[in-house]
Amino acid sequence: MVAASFKFNIDGIEVEATEGQSVIEACDEAGIYIPRLCHHPELPPSGNCRVCTCKINGRHSAACVTPAAHGMVIENDTPQLTSDRRAVIEMLFVEGNHPCPYCVASGDCELQALGYRLGMVAPTQPYQWPERKIDATHPDIYLDHDRCILCSRCIRASRMEDGKTVFGFEGRGIAMRLNVDAQGGLGETQMAAIDKAASVCPVACIVIKRHNYQVPNGSRRFDKTPIGSDIEAKRTRRQS
Template sequence: MDAVTFRFTVDGMEVQATEGQSVIQACDAAGIYIPRLCHHPDLEPAGNCRVCTCNINGRNGAACVTPAVHGMVVESNTPQLTGDRRAIIEMLFVEGDHPCPYCVASGDCELQALGYRLGMVAPAQPYQQPGRKIDATHPDIYLDHDRCILCSRCIRASRMEDGKTVFGFEGRGIKMRLNVDAQGGLGETQMAAIDKAASVCPVGCIVIKRGSYRIPNGSRRFDKSPIGSDIEAKRTSRKS
C-alpha cells in the first residue's frame, strides 16, 4: 500500500510530506533546513535543545517531535526565531568551555557552525567556566565534559543503536551533566570506538583518540560549506 502523502507550508513554500514524518523530516526531504542540535537522522527524536523550534499554526513547537499534518502552516525563518536560536547557542557557549580556535572538533562542530550561520558574534552573558574533568580512562575514547551540550545523542545512540547503557544524565538544571555507568570512568564501561554513540556527538565532547587531525583544518565539514547546505542542496537540484 502506498504511503499517504499530503502538503503543508513552511515560510510560504509548499512541502510534500508522508504520513508519519515529523516537520523536520519533511523539511529535510524538501531541501528546507531548520537549525537543530539534538536531532540526528539516525536516532529517535528527543526535543531537548529547542533550536528547531518553529511557529506551527500560531504556536511554538519543536519541529523534530511535531508530526507533519495536512494544511499546517509553519514559520521557521523569522527574525524572532533566529534571535531565539542565537540566544540558545550563546547560552550553550557560556555554560561550557568551547575554545573553537584550538578545539579538535573545530570545522566539524555543529555548535560552532550554528554560531556562524545564526550570526553570533560574542555572547552577551558572562562565561561560567565550569572546569569539569576530562575522562581519559578509555584506551580509545576520551570525554571532555566541559564541551558537552546535553543533547542526549550519545545516550539515545548507546541505548537504541548499540544495545548498551553507557551514558545518562545526572543532576538537574544548570548542574545537569553527562555521566557513565561505571564509577571508574568510561574505561570501565562497555563502550567501544566503533559504537554509534562514539560518532554522533555534535561537538568536541566524545573524541576518538589518535584520530582528531586525520582531516586537517580547512578541509572539514563546515570549513567550506555552512551547516545545512547539504539539505538545501536538495532543493537546488530539484530546480535545475
Template sequence: MTETLKITIDNREIAALPGQTILEAADAAGIYIPRLCAHPDLRPIGSCRMCTVIADGRPQAACVKPVSDGMVIENETEELLEHRRNLIDMMFVEGNHFCMFCERSGRCELQAMAYRFGITAPQYPFQFPAKTVDASHPDIMLDHNRCIMCARCVRASQELDGKNVFQSIGRGYTRKIGVNGEKDLGDTDMDVNDRAADVCPVGCIIKKRVGFDVPFGQRKFDHKPIGSEIEEACHV
C-alpha cells in the same frame, strides 16, 4: 499509494508524508531548520530547542512534532532567528568552548551553527563552570567542558549499539552525562567502534590517536555552512 499531506513553511507549500515530523518533511523539501540534538539515525528528543518553529500558532520542536494536513509553519521569522541565536549563545556560555584549540573545530556543529548565524562572540556572560575531563578509556576521551547535553550518545548507545553506556544524571544547571560504570568511561563496555563514539555534534567525545586526521581548512564546515547539504539536495 501513500496519501500525501500539504503543509506550508514560511508561505511555501510543500508535500509531506503522514507520520513525518516537521523536520523530516522540511529536509525532504530542501528547507533547513537548524538543529543540534536531532540526528537522522536517532529517535528525536527535542532538547536543544534550536528547531523550534511556530506550527499553527504554537511553538513546537520540529524534530518531534508530526505534520498534519494543512499545517502552517513559521521557520525563518525574525523572532525565531533571534531566539535561536540566543540558544546558541547559551550553549557557548554554559560550557567551556575554546574553538581555537579544539580538535573538532571545522566539523563541530555548534561552532558551525554559530557561524551560520553570524555570531562572533556570545552576548551573555561566560559562566566558566568547573567541568571534568575523563580520559580513563584507552581509546576515547570524554571532555564535559564541551558537552551540550544533546544526549545523542545516550540514544546511540541504547538504540544503535544495544548498550547503555550513557545516561543523564543530576538536574538543572548541574545536569551532566553520566556513564554506566563505577567511576568513569574506562569502567564501561564502551568500544571505540560503537556508534555512540561517532554521533557527538561537538568535541565532547573524542577518539584518541586519530586527532587532526583531516587538516583544518579541509573539514566539513570549512567551506560551506551547516545546513547547506540539505538546502542543496532538494528532493522535490
C-alpha cells in the same frame, strides 16, 4: 501499503510529506533546512535543545518532535526565530568551555557552525567557566565534559543502536551533567570506538583517540560551506 501523502506550507513554500514524518524530516527531504542540534536523522528525536523550534499554526513547537500534518502553516526563517535560536546557542557557549580556535572539532563542530550561521559574533551573557573533568580512562576514547551540551545523542545511540546503557544524565538544571555507568570512568564501561555512540556527538565531548586532525583545518565539513548546505542543495537540484 503506501503511506498517505499531504501538503503543508513553510515560509510560503509548499512541502509534500507522508504520514508518520515529523516536520523536520519532511523539510529535510524537501531541501528546507531547519536549524537543529540534538536532532540526528539516525536516532529517535528527543526535543532537548529546542533550536529547531518553529512557529507552527501560530504556536511555537519543536520541529523534530512535531508530526507533520495536512495544511500546517509554519514559520521557520524569521528574524525573531533566528534571534531566539542564537540566544540558545549563546547560552550553550557560556554554560560550557568551548575554546574553538584550538578545539579538535573546529570546522566539524555543529555548535560552532550554528553560531556562524545564526550570526553570533560574541555571547552577550557572562561566561560561567564551570570546572569540569576530562575522562581519559578508555584506551580508545576520551570524554571531555567541558564540551558537552547535553544533547542526549550519545544516550540515545548507546541504548537504541548499540544495545548498551553507557551514558545517562544526572542532576538537574545547571547542575545536570553526562554520566557513565561505571564508577571508574568510561574505561570500565562496554563502550567501543566502533559504537554508534562514539560518532554522533555534535561537538568534541566524545573524541576517538589518535584520530585528531586526520582531516586538516580548512578541509572539514563546515570550513567551506555552512551547516545545512547539504539539505538546501536538495531543493537547488530540484529547481534546476
